[in-house]
Each structure stands twice: as C-alpha cells, then as structure tokens.
Amino acid sequence: SRTAAVIPAAGRGVRLGPGAPKALRALNGTPMLVHAVRAMAASRAVSLVVVVAPPEGTAEVRSLLDEFPLGERTEVLVVPGGATRQESVRLGLAALPDDVTVVLVHDAARPLVPVDTVDAVAAAVRDGAPAVVPALPLADTVKQVEPREGGPEPVVATPDRARLRAVQTPQGFDRATLQEAHEKTVFDGEGATDDAGMVEQLGVEVVVVPGHEEAFKVTRPLDLVLAEAVLARRRA
Numbered sequence: 640s641r642t643a644a645v646i647p648a649a650g651r652g653v654r655l656g657p658g659a660p661k662a663l664r665a666l667n668g669t670p671m672l673v674h675a676v677r678a679m680a681a682s683r684a685v686s687l688v689v690v691v692a693p694p695e696g697t698a699e700v701r702s703l704l705d706e707f708p709l710g711e712r713t714e715v716l717v718v719p720g721g722a723t724r725q726e727s728v729r730l731g732l733a734a735l736p737d738d739v740t741v742v743l744v745h746d747a748a749r750p751l752v753p754v755d756t757v758d759a760v761a762a763a764v765r766d767g768a769p770a771v772v773p774a775l776p777l778a779d780t781v782k783q784v785e786p787r788e789g790g791p792e793p794v795v796a797t798p799d800r801a802r803l804r805a806v807q808t809p810q811g812f813d814r815a816t817l818q819e820a821h822e823k824t825v826f827d828g829e830g831a832t833d834d835a836g837m838v839e840q841l842g843v844e845v846v847v848v849p850g851h852e853e854a855f856k857v858t859r860p861l862d863l864v865l866a867e868a869v870l871a872r873r874r875a
C-alpha cells in the first residue's frame with residue numbers, strides 16, 4: 640500500500656498573463672511545477688508523483704523534471720492531460736499502479752505548500768478519512784450575486800463567514816473513493832474545480848484539516864511577487 644501524489648499541471652494559466660503554461664513559469668529561477676513536485680516528494684509518505692502535463696508539452700515537462708532530480712525515494716511519472724482540470728486528474732489517476740491506496744491531488748499552482756500540511760492530509764487519510772481537504776478561514780466577507788455582464792450585480796446572499804473555509808491542496812483521498820467519484824461525476828462546462836466536491840456528490844463525508852497561508856494558489860501576477868517573497872524569507 641503506497642501513497643501517490645497526482646499533480647494536474649496542464650492548465651494554460653491565462654489569468655497570470657501571456658507566456659508559458661503556468662506550471663512552467665519560474666519562481667526564483669525554478670519552474671513552479673518543480674517546486675510543487677518537491678513539495679510532494681518532501682513528505683515521507685509520498686513515494687510516487689504523477690505529473691499531468693499539457694498534452695503537447697509532455698516531453699518538455701519530462702526533460703525539465705530530469706534537470707531537477709529528486710531523491711531516489713520518489714518516482715516521477717509524466718502523463719498528458721486533458722481539456723479541464725477534472726479530466727487531467729482522471730488521466731493522472733489512470734496512470735497509478737495497483738498498489739497505490741492513498742492519493743493526494745495537488746495543484747501545480749500551489750508550489751509552496753509546507754511539508755507539514757502534506758503530511759497532515761496524508762495522515763488523516765491513512766487514519767481512515769475517505770476524503771481530506773486543507774482549508775483556512777476567510778479574511779474577506781463573501782457575497783453571492785446574480786452574475787450580470789456589464790452592469791452592477793445584485794447581491795443574493797451573504798453566507799456567515801465564520802462557517803466558510805477557503806480550500807487548498809493537496810486534497811487527500813482513499814483511492815477507490817476518488818476513482819468512483821471521477822467515474823460517476825458528469826462533465827459540464829469547466830468540470831469540477833475541486834476533487835473533494837465530486838466526492839461530496841457521492842454522499843461521502845469530506846473533512847477539513849488546517850491549511851497553511853503558504854499553500855496559496857498562484858493565479859494572478861501579484862501572486863508571483865508574493866511567492867518569490869516567501870522563497871526569499873525561507874532562504875534568509
């Protein structure tokens with residue numbers, strides 16, 4: 640019985656501005672994806688990392704990862720991804736060997752997640768939770784709106800902030816549960832943005848463990864500035 644990490648890294652990252660696929664952008668000279676793979680490999684629980692690459696960029700990602708070798712303890716596979724994050728994760732799961740029983744799904748776009756967070760998620764699954772997500776309370780108040788193009792959007796509701804959590808990755812799963820969720824959830828539009836949401840649809844309980852502020856998602860240009868500042872602070 641092994642624990643594997645699947646890293647969907649096939650997104651184009653349009654919100655970050657023009658340039659290479661997001662996962663291949665550098666943070667302090669090292670591609671974001673390499674930081675993310677190292678973050679998973681840093682956990683003693685993880686012995687296999689499956690990177691889901693842009694379909695046309697699989698060879699490029701493979702050679703990039705070979706430039707930044709990990710310790711011998713961790714095997715790294717690279718497989719081509721799909722049109723949505725959900726499809727990319729499904730393709731990553733399909734590449735797992737039979738002896739993998741626990742799966743962590745981690746966004747390449749969260750390159751700086753601390754090892755303690757990875758360990759806490761993996762341990763909670765190994766202790767019997769079928770689905771575990773790291774999450775933090777919200778700083779902002781959240782409004783639900785009626786989306787409207789080009790005009791002010793009416794507010795529909797203000798959920799109680801104290802009961803909301805912002806969800807991060809890695810999200811950890813019993814492998815069979817996650818695979819069942821991927822088989823049964825129907826695709827529409829963008830697909831699921833979060834694997835735990837698909838498991839919720841099965842009626843299986845998902846639990847939250849504390850996330851970490853350094854597990855933030857690099858989405859917009861300002862996030863690159865923050866990520867490089869976090870790396871500089873770690874080195875200091």
Ligand code: C5P
Pocket residue numbers: 646647648649650651652661662691720721722723724725727728745746747748749832856858
């Ligand atoms: O776009 P977003 O930031 O939500 O993407 C989250 C993660 O899903 C990123 O790591 C991205 O590379 C990945 N993704 C993917 N395949 C897609 C779209 C996104 O692997 N088709």
